[in-house]
Amino acid sequence: DLDAATAPLPSVSKSNVGHRWSDITSYATKKKVQSWFQLPNGNWELGRIMSTSGMESVISLPAGKVLKVNSDSLIPANPDILDGVDDLMQLSYLNEPSVLFNLQYRYNQDMIYTKAGPVLVAINPFKKVPLYGNNYIEAYKNKSIESPHVYAIADTAIREMTRDEVNQSIIISGESGAGKTETAKIAMQYLAVLGGGSGIEYEILKTNPILEAFGNAKTLRNDNSSRFGKLIEIHFSETGKISGAKIQTFLLEKSGPMCRGRKSNCYSIPGVDDAEQFHIVKEALDVVHVSKEDQESVFAMLAVVLWLGNVSFTMIDNENHVEAVEDESLINVANLIGCNIADLSLALSTRKMRVGNDNIVQKLTLSQAIETRDALAKSIYACLFEWLVEQINKSLAVGKKLTGRSISILDIYGFESFDRNSFEQFCINYANERLQQHFNRHLFKLEQEEYVQDGIDWTKVDFDDNQDCLHLFEKKPLGLLSLLNEESTFPNGTDYTFANKLKQHLNSNPCFRGEREKAFTVSHFAGEVTYDTTGFLEKNRDLLHLDSIQLLSSSSCHLPQAFASNMLNQSEKPVVGPLHKAGGADSQKLSVATKFKGQLFQLMQRLESTTPHFIRCIKPNNFQSPGSYEQGLVLQQLRCCGVLEVVRISRSGFPTRMSHQKFASRYGFLLVENAAEQDPLSVSVAILHQFNILPEMYQVGYTKLFFRTGQIGVLEDTRNNT
Ligand code: ATP
Ligand code: MG
Numbered sequence: 001d002l003d004a005a006t007a008p009l010p011s012v013s014k015s016n017v018g019h020r021w022s023d024i025t026s027y028a029t030k031k032k033v034q035s036w037f038q039l040p041n042g043n044w045e046l047g048r049i050m051s052t053s054g055m056e057s058v059i060s061l062p063a064g065k066v067l068k069v070n071s072d073s074l075i076p077a078n079p080d081i082l083d084g085v086d087d088l089m090q091l092s093y094l095n096e097p098s099v100l101f102n103l104q105y106r107y108n109q110d111m112i113y114t115k116a117g118p119v120l121v122a123i124n125p126f127k128k129v130p131l132y133g134n135n136y137i138e139a140y141k142n143k144s145i146e147s148p149h150v151y152a153i154a155d156t157a158i159r160e161m162t163r164d165e166v167n168q169s170i171i172i173s174g175e176s177g178a179g180k181t182e183t184a185k186i187a188m189q190y191l192a193v194l195g196g197g198s199g200i201e202y203e204i205l206k207t208n209p210i211l212e213a214f215g216n217a218k219t220l221r222n223d224n225s226s227r228f229g230k231l232i233e234i235h236f237s238e239t240g241k242i243s244g245a246k247i248q249t250f251l252l253e254k255s256g257p258m259c260r261g262r263k264s265n266c267y268s269i270p271g272v273d274d275a276e277q278f279h280i281v282k283e284a285l286d287v288v289h290v291s292k293e294d295q296e297s298v299f300a301m302l303a304v305v306l307w308l309g310n311v312s313f314t315m316i317d318n319e320n321h322v323e324a325v326e327d328e329s330l331i332n333v334a335n336l337i338g339c340n341i342a343d344l345s346l347a348l349s350t351r352k353m354r355v356g357n358d359n360i361v362q363k364l365t366l367s368q369a370i371e372t373r374d375a376l377a378k379s380i381y382a383c384l385f386e387w388l389v390e391q392i393n394k395s396l397a398v399g400k401k402l403t404g405r406s407i408s409i410l411d412i413y414g415f416e417s418f419d420r421n422s423f424e425q426f427c428i429n430y431a432n433e434r435l436q437q438h439f440n441r442h443l444f445k446l447e448q449e450e451y452v453q454d455g456i457d458w459t460k461v462d463f464d465d466n467q468d469c470l471h472l473f474e475k476k477p478l479g480l481l482s483l484l485n486e487e488s489t490f491p492n493g494t495d496y497t498f499a500n501k502l503k504q505h506l507n508s509n510p511c512f513r514g515e516r517e518k519a520f521t522v523s524h525f526a527g528e529v530t531y532d533t534t535g536f537l538e539k540n541r542d543l544l545h546l547d548s549i550q551l552l553s554s555s556s557c558h559l560p561q562a563f564a565s566n567m568l569n570q571s572e573k574p575v576v577g578p579l580h581k582a583g584g585a586d587s588q589k590l591s592v593a594t595k596f597k598g599q600l601f602q603l604m605q606r607l608e609s610t611t612p613h614f615i616r617c618i619k620p621n622n623f624q625s626p627g628s629y630e631q632g633l634v635l636q637q638l639r640c641c642g643v644l645e646v647v648r649i650s651r652s653g654f655p656t657r658m659s660h661q662k663f664a665s666r667y668g669f670l671l672v673e674n675a676a677e678q679d680p681l682s683v684s685v686a687i688l689h690q691f692n693i694l695p696e697m698y699q700v701g702y703t704k705l706f707f708r709t710g711q712i713g714v715l716e717d718t719r720n721n722t
Helices: 020-030 096-107 134-141 150-164 178-196 199-214 255-261 273-285 291-309 328-337 341-349 365-399 423-453 468-476 479-490 495-506 534-543 544-554 558-570 592-606 633-640 645-651 660-670 679-692 711-720
Strands: 034-040 045-053 057-060 066-072 073-078 113-116 119-123 170-173 229-236 240-251 313-315 321-323 350-355 359-361 404-412 512-514 519-523 527-532 571-574 587-589 612-620 656-658 698-700 704-707
Touching: 020 134, 020 199, 034 096, 034 119, 045 073, 045 096, 045 592, 073 096, 073 119, 096 119, 096 633, 113 341, 119 150, 134 150, 134 178, 134 645, 150 170, 150 178, 150 404, 150 612, 170 178, 170 423, 170 592, 178 199, 178 229, 199 229, 199 240, 199 273, 229 592, 240 365, 291 328, 313 704, 321 341, 321 519, 328 341, 328 679, 341 350, 341 365, 341 527, 341 544, 341 679, 350 544, 365 544, 365 558, 365 698, 404 592, 404 645, 423 479, 423 527, 423 534, 423 592, 468 479, 468 519, 479 495, 479 534, 479 592, 495 512, 495 519, 495 534, 512 571, 558 587, 558 612, 558 660, 592 660, 612 633, 633 645, 656 711, 660 704, 660 711, 679 698
Parallel strands: 119 612, 170 404, 170 612
Antiparallel strands: 034 045, 034 073, 045 057, 057 066, 113 119, 229 240, 229 404, 313 321, 350 359, 512 519, 519 527, 571 587, 656 704, 698 704
């Protein structure tokens, strides 16, 4: 049956969903092949093409439904034999419905891990799956299991670290609730077992409950949502044993976790025993050598944050000025900080200003007082978190040489796009844009290396790049970050003036679009996001009044004192700030965006010197419930986290590779002329000619043949039907 082989061959389609059936209709109808049909609800269903005339096809869907549809709406499906392959690259047709179906097929059987070429895709099962523990770790170590797994990634990282003497990184991304933190813990578990022995691995694992206790919060999307990004660098000695570790955290979202006792309605989580969790945290603090005395102070500071939330104010004149109510909350806060009640009260309801050479005291209005109170609570909270990370790092590094090789695990929030996007999304998405560039570069490098190694012409492969978008953020002086910082230092700058400035300077940038009111849209690699500038300047300034810092430094306790000096150290220089024209006594800090950009660059620099391994976590539904797989939701994440980008990049290259040998032995018998005597390369070339495979569809390398997507499918079908 060589009919099919002489049918016109599909051309490489620029559309991101794959080849359209109309390209290969005659072949398709002859074989009554399967294809995907999109239902009005957006889901894909598998059908068979019964007949085609012009642009119309008749397809039969499951349950006996027969439909007449536009041929262009059909997308080719893979043969059944490829159902549930453990690497998406093995699919003949790498289109969206095929990828979605393959992942779902595996997910339904608790195979939550799938490779997409160099990337591991992990779909959150929202239930215990029997894939972990010592037996599995042993099996991956011995290579007696080959299915994709976080353990396999961790194993590769260890091997490559040792073999190539290069530091490694495991970069985990995904939406909130997708399973990043769990995945990071699973990877750490593997490293701890393989590199265990010194006892430090135990300390390292104990950092998780501590950071989670202080940096996580229940949100609508995740009961245990990390409100910070984290990089943990695990060091190994020359003998392959863990010798220490270092943690770096990013962008703690301060208002999240500290609200637990306050404004939010999220008090308790079913199945979580607070007393037990508390005990676990205290034990973990012991393990990382935080003294009992310091632990007391830590919990005292937490109590300060919570009590501060209850501090209230009363009006003292008819100009809306207030003073703090001297009740239980105020007294408790003062006692816990170790300061005077009167001093606390003043710090919350007045502001010292310098006008000319005079110091004056300005009374605060109710909203200013509340702002001051909350800013103090947030700062104490952030300082507490930083202090804990510092203690952990001391404990993990103490007396240990962090000189050997390392494996870093990055657990960082993925790209976010909500109905309303604010400063937090702006920073997060900027970071993801950088990470995406790293990802693209790495993939490009990998591809290129393979092509060069095999001597093929790789100039025929082009890759997309998100440099334009990064430029939009980083350009000086006319980029998003510079303009934000500039406006933040202007005394009269508001979200409005900021938004207008963006529109004025950036409207010609193709990645930027000014919107009505105070909004603007950025074309990110993962799609367009519209940001509302409300609160941008305030969040970027993140001011804490000097009065509050002075209050903390007047404390008789060492933690508040440490916090105060930390806050002062973070200030570039005390200035008569342009922030408050009257000669404000605020200290000029690095803006949040500047600090974040600095951290990000440092992070990228560290990652650049490592061999990266990518894990993309996917949330299959929004209810945190097992067994439900929503195609639309998954698809959107696959697009955002670059999995379909990998697929696209591969499609634009030559994703199917087969050695001359394998190709010759697999298809050689289809040759009309007997070629038994010839070498594999000659046989391969003869097959390519006999099947009229167009020259732009393949490349012949030294050891392998490289094909564009879908090419092998035709040969496979012919082979199976012969
Ligand atoms: P966030 O960005 O909000 O921090 P996240 O991506 O870190 O989210 P996790 O906290 O890791 O998400 O996962 C959310 C929940 O999903 C976990 O609390 C757990 O119940 C479940 N989960 C994730 N991964 C797994 C897994 N491999 N096996 C079982 N349950 C899992
Ligand atoms: Mg998390």
